[in-house]
Amino acid sequence: MIGVSVQGVVKRFGETTALAGIDVEIQPGELFFLLGPSGCGKTTLLRCLAGFYIPDDGKILFGQEDVTHKEPHRRGTGMMFQSYALWPHMTVLENVSFGLEQQKIQKAERQQRALDALKSVQMEEYSARKPNALSGGQQQRVALARALVIRPKCLLLDEPLSNLDAKLRNDMRLEIRRICKEYALTTIYVTHDQKEALSIADRMAVFSQGELQQVGTPVEVYRRPRNRFVADFIGEANFLFGKFQSSTNGFHRIETAFGEIQGVAPVGVILAPGAKVTVMIRPEMLTLVEQAPVVNAIPAKIIGETYYGEVAHYEVAAGGGGATLRVSEINPQHLGGGREGALFAAVRPEDVVILTD
Numbered sequence: 001m002i003g004v005s006v007q008g009v010v011k012r013f014g015e016t017t018a019l020a021g022i023d024v025e026i027q028p029g030e031l032f033f034l035l036g037p038s039g040c041g042k043t044t045l046l047r048c049l050a051g052f053y054i055p056d057d058g059k060i061l062f063g064q065e066d067v068t069h070k071e072p073h074r075r076g077t078g079m080m081f082q083s084y085a086l087w088p089h090m091t092v093l094e095n096v097s098f099g100l101e102q103q104k105i106q107k108a109e110r111q112q113r114a115l116d117a118l119k120s121v122q123m124e125e126y127s128a129r130k131p132n133a134l135s136g137g138q139q140q141r142v143a144l145a146r147a148l149v150i151r152p153k154c155l156l157l158d159e160p161l162s163n164l165d166a167k168l169r170n171d172m173r174l175e176i177r178r179i180c181k182e183y184a185l186t187t188i189y190v191t192h193d194q195k196e197a198l199s200i201a202d203r204m205a206v207f208s209q210g211e212l213q214q215v216g217t218p219v220e221v222y223r224r225p226r227n228r229f230v231a232d233f234i235g236e237a238n239f240l241f242g243k244f245q246s247s248t249n250g251f252h253r254i255e256t257a258f259g260e261i262q263g264v265a266p267v268g269v270i271l272a273p274g275a276k277v278t279v280m281i282r283p284e285m286l287t288l289v290e291q292a293p294v295v296n297a298i299p300a301k302i303i304g305e306t307y308y309g310e311v312a313h314y315e316v317a318a319g320g321g322g323a324t325l326r327v328s329e330i331n332p333q334h335l336g337g338g339r340e341g342a343l344f345a346a347v348r349p350e351d352v353v354i355l356t357d
């Protein structure tokens with residue numbers, strides 16, 4: 001197992017700065033996600049790690065070894081890309097063992113290792129088939145076996161599940177996590193799908209326009225986004241504007257158009273009295289109640305509702321000034337019909353994040 005260290009990596013394409021000085025440490029055996037919207041630079045970083053791009057500045061270390069200028073095939077990385085194209089004229093077994101042939105490994109060992117890799121993705125019984133006789137999900141598994149068979153120091157995955165339907169994607173992402181942990185692989189996984197990252201990542205890095213916005217565990221990034229971009233990109237969020245008043249016991253008091261709201265700030269953020277801030281509240285952290293709670297009572301009236309079975313989404317007019325909030329209710333017993341009177345949207349101060357941008 002090796003760690004991966006990205007130190008001040010810059011990559012430009014003409015006028016475009018795809019990576020504007022990225023520093024990130026990936027731990028040995030970690031399943032680490034690079035997450036962000038289209039064009040933010042995540043594939044460029046993965047390609048720098050694979051050796052397809054040489055950074056204009058900065059260094060990449062695999063363990064203690066500086067690999068910044070090393071050729072791709074000498075880095076010991078296993079890769080699986082969006083277009084995982086298997087060779088159509090080869091059987092599944094031949095596809096998987098091809099990488100070992102290039103490494104001049106003897107036939108008997110090649111076969112055994114390819115079969116072991118196919119077994120780990122539950123595809124050993126398909127070894128004699130050609131790729132066109134497999135489903136999309138099965139082809140994906142074979143592509144994963146092909147990346148694993150060379151026993152990579154580091155596994156690089158670029159949107160590996162983008163060609164699959166929703167159900168298969170769910171199954172395969174759990175499978176990928178199981179395999180990465182079983183092989184104790186340091187894995188770097190690029191996606192723009194936040195659910196994929198939240199559900200299986202050990203940690204993730206959120207990018208925007210070539211810059212790192214936040215690195216953390218899924219819970220840290222979801223519950224304590226560092227800025228508005230992260231809060232908006234990961235999950236749903238309500239944003240309210242306000243002014244910082246004072247703090248007690250780690251909670252900050254913010255004056256807003258809906259009255260006083262109390263919440264927490266990301267670690268290291270210091271607020272000056274009177275500072276303009278954004279209050280971030282996730283829809284499922286709000287509850288609609290009839291009695292005003294002691295803190296964080298936002299006057300609310302339901303103006304729209306959608307029932308999805310396990311969850312109901314409400315749009316509520318909040319505070320009387322024309323502003324609206326989104327509220328999600330898990331396991332709804334009834335829709336808002338029975339609650340037409342004056343309501344309050346309530347939220348615990350520990351679920352409210354105060355942002356400075």
Ligand SMILES: Nc1ncnc2c1ncn2[C@@H]1O[C@H](COP(=O)(O)OP(=O)(O)OP(=O)(O)O)[C@@H](O)[C@H]1O
Nearest residue numbers: 013016018036037038039040041042043044045192
């Ligand atoms: N070979 C290239 N030549 C010129 N510009 C490039 C090249 N590769 C990437 N870029 C530019 O660099 C920026 C980052 O691209 P990158 O492919 O890393 O984004 P991404 O986050 O992976 O996006 P996506 O999710 O759409 O694949 C974009 O503005 C892109 O247009």
